Amino acid sequence: MADPIRWARYRWQRLVSAEGRDGSSSSSSCDKCYQSSKVPSRHRIVIPCLGHFKEEYEKVSKLYMNNRIRTTKYTLFNFIPRNLFEQFHRAANLYFLFLVVLNWVPLVEAFQKEITMLPLVVVLTIIAFKDGLEDYSKYKLDKQINNLLTKIYSRKEKKYIDQCWKDVNVGDFIRLSCNEIIPADMVLFYSTDPDGICHIETASLDGETNLKQRQVVRGYAEQVSEIDPEKFSGRIECESPNNDLSRFRGFVEHSNKERVGLSRENLLLRGCTIRNTEAVVGIVVYAGHETKAMLNNSGPRYKRSKLERRVNTDVLWCVLLLILMCLIGALGHGIWLSSYSEMPLFNVPEPNGKSTSPALAGFYMFWTMIILLQVLIPISLYVSIEVVKLGQIYLIQNDIDLYHEKTDSTIQCRALNIAEDLGQIQYIFSDKTGTLTENKMVFRRCSIAGQEYCHEENAKRLESYQEADSDDEDLTDAVCGSLSRMPKQKVHSCRTVSQPLNSKSLNQLAGSCSALGEKDGVSNIPHSRHVAFSSPIETDVVPDAELMEKFSQITCHSYAQSEETDGEPSLEAVYITDFFLALAICNTVVVSAPNQPRQKMRLSSLGRMPIKSLEEIKQVFQRLSVRRLSSSPVPGAKESSSESPSTFVNKLSIFRVKLASPAMEGVSQTANEPQATDSPQCAKVPPLGPLHRVDVAAGSEHSDAGSSLEQSISKLCYEAESPDEAALVHAAKAYKCTLQSRTPDQVTVDLAALGSLTFQLLHILPFDSVRKRMSVVVRHPLSNKVVVYTKGADSVIMDLLWTGPADDKSEMEQKKIKERTQKHLDDYARRGLRTLCIANKVMSDAEYAEWLNSHFLAETSIDNKEELLLESAMKLETKLTLLGATGIEDRLQEGVPDTIEALRKAGIKIWMLTGDKQETAVNIAYACRLLEPDDKIFTLKSLSKDACALLMNSILEDIQKSMCTKKNHNSKLASIFPAPTTQAPEFSASLVIDGKTLEYALHESLQSIFLELTERCRAVICCRATPLQKSEVVKLVRNRLKVMTLAVGDGANDVSMIQVADTGVGLSGQEGMQAVMASDFAISQFKHLSKLLLVHGHWCYTRLANMILYFFYKNVAYVNLLFWYQFFCGFSGTSMTDYWVLIFFNLLFTSVPPIIYGILDKDISAEILMQLPELYVTGQKSQAYSPPTFWITLLDAFYQSLVCFFVPYFTYRGSDVDIFSFGNPLNTAALFIILLHLLIESKTLTWIHMAVMIGSILFYFVFALMFGATCKTCNPPSNPYWIMEKHMTDPAFYLVCIITTCVALLPRYLFRVLQGALFPSPVLRAKHLDRLTPEKQREAIKKWKDDRVGKGRMGTRVCSRSAEEAASVRESSDHSSYIPVSKTPFHTCPADRSVQKTSSISDIQDEFRDVNSLTCERAVFLNSSKETDSETYGANNSCAGIPEFTFAKGSNGISLINKAGLNCYLTEQDVLTYPAKLEC
């Protein structure tokens, strides 16, 4: 049990640190407070709470938290103070509190003290109730979690006993079995896995469904028996708790002072699930709130919508108005008082008999008036907005059109308060992969050794999938059904537990909705639970016939031969084999069998071997391996002999498969054929008689075992981290190069031709975004050499290839292959395929040993381990041999082009930000109609900032020029053909920019010109953009252009972008839940975006805008009644209305109808909105709520209040009417006016509207009558006794109410009528369309669209003016950038290409090229229409291929640097003379 005082202190710190900050930053600040306050040192020491360290343990561990969690904000005792405290953070609430306090000052008191408090109390109570409910559900979840059972080692009973999660302490030993959830962060000390591995699933942390491996602490993996907590004598020192999931550093210090390092590989994180591992034991290092998972739970972000920001400014206007009115009141009162020379009878003196001076009385009156007119600042507005937003969110979430059947997911609204922002989006920033595309990577083509295999059959298969897509999914379910059902159940039961882990990050603004969201967010995962990236479309690759044939001909013989003799004919075979091996090996895929999901295949265990023949085989292989070793030319024979047991096992396993599988017999037969040829290795096989015997025997005797094995092989499940990997493994599998098992130190691949090969896995150099490649280092079982397989982006791999002396024959071959492959790669990219290059490198053992040394150093260093590892990896990945390239197709999601077109028409600018290469991106952009064939595409690519600036300038100039010519052309056209033509003559430019250039463009000095440029482009495509750049781009556009941005993405790399944008939309795709967790709205398909924005966005915006305007109107109109009365009561602050009615008028009588109006009003039907995306512009331009509309509304409110006051005033003037009898018709008329006003403003009226409206009126009358009948003394100053009853029998009352209502509403009604007839807005016209019959509607829409085109032509005239402006801007910016230009000669990119192509390269040229590629920028400026696309691409690609410079020329080094400065000038010149270049 933790010290309660400490707990309280912790809560307090959290509270303090969370104050006044966005939720997003609170976690990091928490982190700080941990470090600063809790543990004086930055490290934490963990000692097992057992045995000999008892005292020390108590001393140290007392300070650490236990595992009890409390995510609730409140407790039973602090709920009221704390909730009040939180609520009074809102300015509006503070204002009302101020009013309440003010009302307690006797001098200025306007109402009864209690009455002023009422609205505030009601609002606070509603919010508090909501908060409380939300908190209670959290409390229940916490309790549930805290009471989960886990096995903790108990010293008393000397065994693991069941205890609750909350009783877990730091230093406890915990034993977990498969599929159990980890209760706290612990260091793994034992795993039943012989390799000391434990698999965990982190879905509840990051949503990734693939398994992650964790490793037992070094030194403990070798233990055979389970670790005995009693004997554990180490102490662990590690970092103090922090929220970095990807980092954990520390060490275990044994009693003998020996230290063993700990890394994140040793840490099991709370909330993850143990998979594939029977049992694990670990020691808890962080518990409860100090676990990384809990520290990562940042609360929901509070975003303010644009509309709300506008509202806040208008509230300020209202405050100003209020102050003005109060000043008038104060002045008036002072003047009125001073006009009396003597104290009049009705001016009641102070209790002490004196009267206050007019000035002082005026001052008091100011405050009195503030209290009296307080309703002008609408307290109910804020509550109503919240309620309306909840209602809108509810309706959005229930939209059946946003439901995706395949994934069984609907939209999740995680942010509850920015729904209306969806209606105002001006810029969309979209990720490509997984957002526009399906992120189902399908192996499409490959090129091996310069030879392309286009996989026609496979293409056909894909086409057929396109048609029957939905069927596939069902099929998937059927196939995976058996395997997924079992774990699904389990997962589901666990989900309820893991809920709170995500619950925090889910929005908590509203209880009901957040609960809904939680359910959605969590239960979403099980559906994608079946192995990711394994739909049949991804797995069933149809092999290319030609390649298949080639591949199947490859035999053990030819392979081995080629290895040794470098024989020409079989070089291709080697390439092919290595290529597929690389596909199968070079990844981090986890293999599991379907019938035992998440249980990896362990073929290396000998259990299933036919024992009978085991001995014989052993003998055979002993002989074989000995011979193999002796004949092996490898210098490091010592090393390999030391490893002989493992190699033996490997070999064994190869043959075991051969034995067991009858289907393989044919293959082994073919393998026998070349045995006749004298290959050094295989030739030795035939004499070994026993093998054949065993082979046959095994085949006959153990056929059943074999068949089951085969079955399991064919149904292997691959769990990959990325879809590309899965696609490649599946592709390899299609060519019978099947990845069979993978353990940390070995990989087994089943090759049809060569049988099962087990590679000793030496290293995996994982993928990172800097290197853009990954490598595996294996020992090849056949050649016994160390081979590095690398796969990565073509741009990086091409630079790393081995380039020997040019005269070498094989080198020429290599070069040819490289060129050809590059061509294929370009072709793939043009087709929109994702390209990867596969390369390998054979290392001698000496080389390897040398590298290993340095690598080992890197691995063991603590300080800058990451950098050193990166460096070490770079060292290894050089001098590669290119094997081939793959083209993986990522198909467009359904409906993406239409969606993009619709969003375009809606006036939204769409940017595509992708990490992919330029060609792929451009092609996807064409495919999804982001780029149109007629578009002029400008490519921005430069290697320095200055060049970038110049390039941008010239592009701008160009755009302007073409715009002007277009314009001239247009005007001519228009004069000749005045009738509207169907084609849009608007000039459209698009910009493609790559990551490096983007970096320059984002530089402060270039930002403005970059933005200016992008503003002129219809579409902008940023390729090769890093996540950081993505967010920077969004930030730049958002802040500088002051536009509403929306970012949509699906992966972890989009998270920063999603968070930065005004509205973040996450796609719950295949790449995990990170994007969803960070988003405000989570959808399952990109196409849903159009309905979300065009329909729901439009609705939410117009509804809320209208409702807010109505609220302002309502309050101003009503409060002004009180104000006008002040002119007739000596500005004394009298209210002619009963105070209760006054308060209830806003709170009860007129509050529900606007809320219903805000939730349900529908200006245009969804169908029309979808068909006419142009209507979206209303929201973008904030037409529904703009300053003019606001002021017009206020004016109308003033008018109505004037009418509502003065009609009764003149009617009752001079009569014997008393104050409250005068107020009653005023109130009643105001009620009718306000409600009927809403009726005029409503676009649709359902029974709900009517019911609420009539209900409000009835409620008012019932209340007034009841109050009038019962209240004899209850409300002293304004006793309403019997007034309503009296009025109900008086015809004059009705007459007054009717005429007041009519006169007040006449102008607005007239305005609405005339607006509809004379100047209908597009929305009004569209509204009219709604009423037509479907046929007429269709016709009208068509007509409309034609009309738009006609208007579009008008639009160009406007642009000319802005073009001139821009030109002047450009000139000024040009002025500065032109200065440093010198007149030195230059080389353009095409020139470069020619240089490169000429075979005879003189020294000077060579040197120049080096300089050029090192320092200068190759500004490629593509000005192409679609027709010239291919050409320009070609040019472009060859440019991209240039940077294959070598650093080797050391002698040139110095001169290079000297020339670097000069070269800057060269390239600037280069750009300046660009027009000339274009011509040639």
Place this chain on the structure above:
Amino acid sequence: MKNKNSQGAQECPSRCPDNSAFKQQKLPAWKPKLTAPSVLSSFFTIGVFCLLMGICIILSARSVKEIQINYSDICLSCSKLRENSSNWDKECNCSVHFTLQENMLGDVFMYYRLQNFYQNHRRYALSRSDAQLLGQDVNIENSNCAPFTTYPNGTPMAPCGAIANSMFNDSIQLSYHLNSYTAIQVPWLKSGNSWWSDKNVKFRNPTSYNLSSAFAGTTRPPYWQKPAYLLDEEDERNNGYINDDFIIWMRVSAFPTFRNLYRRLHHTNQFADGLPAGNYTFHITYNFPVTRLKGKKQVVLSTITWSGGSNLFLGIAYTVSGAVTVLAGFIITAIHLKLRKKKTYFQR
């Protein structure tokens, strides 16, 4: 589409949203059309209705007979006397002659009218104790009556508060000159002028065996000349807090210029049908000071009608707005016809 949706609902009852009209926002809705016929009919209906109502109201308002006499100017000497508050106990009488040109038939009401008396001043209107007026024995110290709660010696005021303290206390008599020699008193009804609910529910005297003992221990407000239980010595049911004059005064008027009902004509003898035309004289005991407030006092004789008093405003308002509405209707018709010719109406 529909089929697909319903299928979806069957397969996944948990996640798939209901295909109900409400949730899909497809509730049958009445869309208020602003089309020509509906707009025009609404305009003309409202316009004609207002016009007719207006004419009716004007006609009925004109039938009201009313006479107003400003006696604070006429009784100038008394006004002067009351300017000085030290003369509060000096009686001052004043007579005002006038001639009624026409008979005032039916119910005739006598009002006193005060100008510029801000009864609606916030602190003034607040200064009363409804509980005390209900006859409850309350501690008026806690009420809003301050500073008119107790005398320095601690005796509470009954009734307390500024409103009660400043009660209108002129007495007005009207005599009818049958001829130049004989004048008869016009009979007036003192009670039944206030709201029934006030008289019978809201205002109650403290219960005791008699009224004076009920008010024992309290004393009159400073400006009053006699205690509350002597307001009407003739009629037990019009005395104390339930005195009609008092009740009416306590109903604080809405505007600084107002009139309060003082007396109703008692239909007897010559006055059975109302006030006959002829010469009359008001005999006024002038107590209530108004000059300090720059106020005026008037006495009003008036009949009433179903739509209220003689105020023509309501009728004019109806007439004018009716006319405007009809005019607007015509304008819209013109626009409509013009646009329809162009065929650009609504749809273009």
